[in-house]
Amino acid sequence: MSQGNTEYRDVWVYCEVQDGELTRPTIEVIAGARKLADKMGMKVVGILLGSGLKKIAREPIYYGADSVILCDTPLLKSYQVLPYTHVLSDMVFKLKPWAFLFVANEIGRELGARVAYRTLTGLAADCIDLIIEDFVMYTPQGTKVYKDCIAQVRPDFATRIAKIFTPKHRPQMSNIRPGSFTPLPRDESRAGELIEWEAEIPPEAFAVEVIEEKRLPKSPIKLEDAKVIISLGLGVLKDSRGNPRNPLEAYRLAERLTEVIKQRFGVPAEIGASRSLVYAGIKELEGLIVKDRQVGQTGKTVSPDIYIAAGISGAIQHRVGILRSKKIVAINTDPQAPIFQIAHYGVVGDLYEVLPKLMEMLEERKQ
Numbered sequence: 282m283s284q285g286n287t288e289y290r291d292v293w294v295y296c297e298v299q300d301g302e303l304t305r306p307t308i309e310v311i312a313g314a315r316k317l318a319d320k321m322g323m324k325v326v327g328i329l330l331g332s333g334l335k336k337i338a339r340e341p342i343y344y345g346a347d348s349v350i351l352c353d354t355p356l357l358k359s360y361q362v363l364p365y366t367h368v369l370s371d372m373v374f375k376l377k378p379w380a381f382l383f384v385a386n387e388i389g390r391e392l393g394a395r396v397a398y399r400t401l402t403g404l405a406a407d408c409i410d411l412i413i414e415d416f417v418m419y420t421p422q423g424t425k426v427y428k429d430c431i432a433q434v435r436p437d438f439a440t441r442i443a444k445i446f447t448p449k450h451r452p453q454m455s456n457i458r459p460g461s462f463t464p465l466p467r468d469e470s471r472a473g474e475l476i477e478w479e480a481e482i483p484p485e486a487f488a489v490e491v492i493e494e495k496r497l498p499k500s501p502i503k504l505e506d507a508k509v510i511i512s513l514g515l516g517v518l519k520d521s522r523g524n525p526r527n528p529l530e531a532y533r534l535a536e537r538l539t540e541v542i543k544q545r546f547g548v549p550a551e552i553g554a555s556r557s558l559v560y561a562g563i564k565e566l567e568g569l570i571v572k573d574r575q576v577g578q579t580g581k582t583v584s585p586d587i588y589i590a591a592g593i594s595g596a597i598q599h600r601v602g603i604l605r606s607k608k609i610v611a612i613n614t615d616p617q618a619p620i621f622q623i624a625h626y627g628v629v630g631d632l633y634e635v636l637p638k639l640m641e642m643l644e645e646r647k648q
């Protein structure tokens with residue numbers, strides 16, 4: 282849908298529900314939408330689709346939305362991409378939102394992309410921030426300024442941060458990586474309008490029959506909740522003299538450190554990893570350094586109080602996952618490693634020497 286007029290208004294958030302509650306990433310995206318809407322003098326609208334959602338229909342409002350559009354029908358009991366796409370596209374065509382945001386997960390990625398395609402607009406994937414900016418287009422005929430667009434911030438595929446604009450089309454659509462915004466506190470005194478939407482779904486949208494739904498077991502690795510994360514990178518392969526080391530030694534060091542931190546300070550601590558270490562196929566780390574531990578652009582975005590990067594160079598794809606950490610500590614043998622550009626504390630040294638020293642210090646304090 283092309284811009285051409287000012288009838289496109291408000292920032293919509295596709296709200297995901299699990300176990301009868303809004304998911305945390307949804308609540309984060311509502312906070313991001315709030316930031317945009319306040320700047321633009323617009324409203325935040327939560328979009329809720331499914332069956333049996335009436336009792337939680339006001340939750341998006343409690344978390345910062347101004348209103349909710351609820352499409353509650355047994356037809357939408359199980360998530361299916363085609364009927365959901367149909368309902369959302371229909372809403373977009375009729376109500377003309379200015380922006381439409383999704384969570385960057387399995388559902389948000391496929392649903393948002395399909396809605397964008399159907400409604401003839403663009404979609405910026407895997408965003409980590411959203412800012413209002415003018416977009417200047419340079420053409421041979423001169424420059425054209427598109428006022429107040431959303432700069433959809435995400436890492437590019439190399440070494441930089443990119444800003445993606447959708448200057449000519451509306452809605453501006455993005456999916457947002459979990460961990461990118463801080464949720465607003467839940468406030469039951471917030472009032473807002475609840476609009477019920479009648480779904481008109483053509484029978485051909487139900488091309489798939491859902492026979493059974495099964496929940497995948499939850500991962501015991503909770504990087505998102507950890508207050509301290511000790512992350513390991515390919516630096517575990519050798520020491521500062523270039524001698525090969527058994528990477529399991531580094532893992533056990535990190536494991537002992539997390540245990541001491543949990544006992545000493547009573548806070549959750551976890552082991553993280555760079556993508557290169559996860560996919561290095563190191564036999565000794567099989568079943569220990571798994572995908573759920575990966576931090577970064579294609580892993581998790583984390584926001585601990587302390588993030589310790591040991592033997593990690595600090596490529597942009599890793600850095601974008603740790604920017605919201607309160608304190609970053611880097612341990613690296615190379616003083617030029619990019620991780621030092623964002624570290625609050627840097628130790629130029631061998632992780633095989635520094636981690637045991639850190640442990641000694643913590644254990645001394647414990648006594």
Ligand SMILES: Cc1cc2nc3c(=O)[nH]c(=O)nc-3n(C[C@H](O)[C@H](O)[C@H](O)COP(=O)(O)OP(=O)(O)OC[C@H]3O[C@@H](n4cnc5c(N)ncnc54)[C@H](O)[C@@H]3O)c2cc1C
Nearest residue numbers: 514515516555556557577578579580592593594598614632
């Ligand atoms: C589309 C795309 C998505 C990506 N997504 C991610 C992602 O989500 N997460 C991610 O991490 N990466 C991601 N990457 C990969 C990323 O670009 C880097 O290749 C990766 O982060 C490097 O991992 P590393 O720091 O462990 O390894 P390296 O870059 O090899 O760094 C190892 C570091 O260890 C140091 N070192 C060596 N020995 C020691 C020692 N004994 N003690 C201390 N330091 C030592 C070295 O000086 C070096 O700085 C992605 C890449 C692309 C293209």
